[in-house]
Amino acid sequence: MDNMLWYHNLNKPFLNPPDWIFAPVWALIYIMMIVSFIIFLKSGGGNKSGAAILFMSQLVLNLIWSPVFFGNMNPKGALIVIILLVITLLWTIIAFYKYSKTAAILLIPYFVWVIFAVYLNFEIVRLNMYL
Numbered sequence: 001m002d003n004m005l006w007y008h009n010l011n012k013p014f015l016n017p018p019d020w021i022f023a024p025v026w027a028l029i030y031i032m033m034i035v036s037f038i039i040f041l042k043s044g045g046g047n048k049s050g051a052a053i054l055f056m057s058q059l060v061l062n063l064i065w066s067p068v069f070f071g072n073m074n075p076k077g078a079l080i081v082i083i084l085l086v087i088t089l090l091w092t093i094i095a096f097y098k099y100s101k102t103a104a105i106l107l108i109p110y111f112v113w114v115i116f117a118v119y120l121n122f123e124i125v126r127l128n129m130y131l
Contacts, residue, residue, distance in 0.1 A: 003070045010075075013123035015116075029110045033059075036096065036106035043100040051095035058092050061085040069121070076130045079121045086114055 037055055040048070061084055069078035089111050097104035124130075 003073060006073050007070060010124055011127035013120060013127065016120055016123075025113060029113060032106045033110060036103045039100050039106070040096050040103040043103065045099040048099060051092065051099065054088060054092040054095050058085055058088040061088055075121060075125045075128065079118070079125055082114065082118050082121050086111075086118060089114060 040051065040055070061081055065078055065081045065085065068074050068081050089107065093104045093107045093111060096107065
């Protein structure tokens with residue numbers, strides 16, 4: 001079965017945005033992530049390796065979500081990934097704040113979008129009886 005056909009046939013929550021909205025939102029989020037990371041790297045402070053590892057960890061989780069959800073057609077597994085992403089992203093924001101408030105603030109729209117994505121992912125699991 002075609003993965004996108006599978007997705008389009010899923011029951012989706014009422015607040016599910018139209019498909020066209022995802023690309024521009026993610027493009028903006030990735031730009032803000034890059035700017036945040038650059039500001040973080042240029043900021044003063046001590047050893048930044050822990051915060052940098054957190055940033056890379058959340059990025060890996062972000063990149064893993066799509067193959068799990070769409071590639072494996074596994075909304076339940078993707079829900080686990082995205083919950084781990086929320087936790088790691090929150091830790092990243094807290095860690096960045098210690099070095100640069102601006103770098104941390106730039107990640108907040110991303111955090112809000114991912115929280116919304118958790119809702120969407122959870123509802124897809126629930127509405128399609130993956131629980």
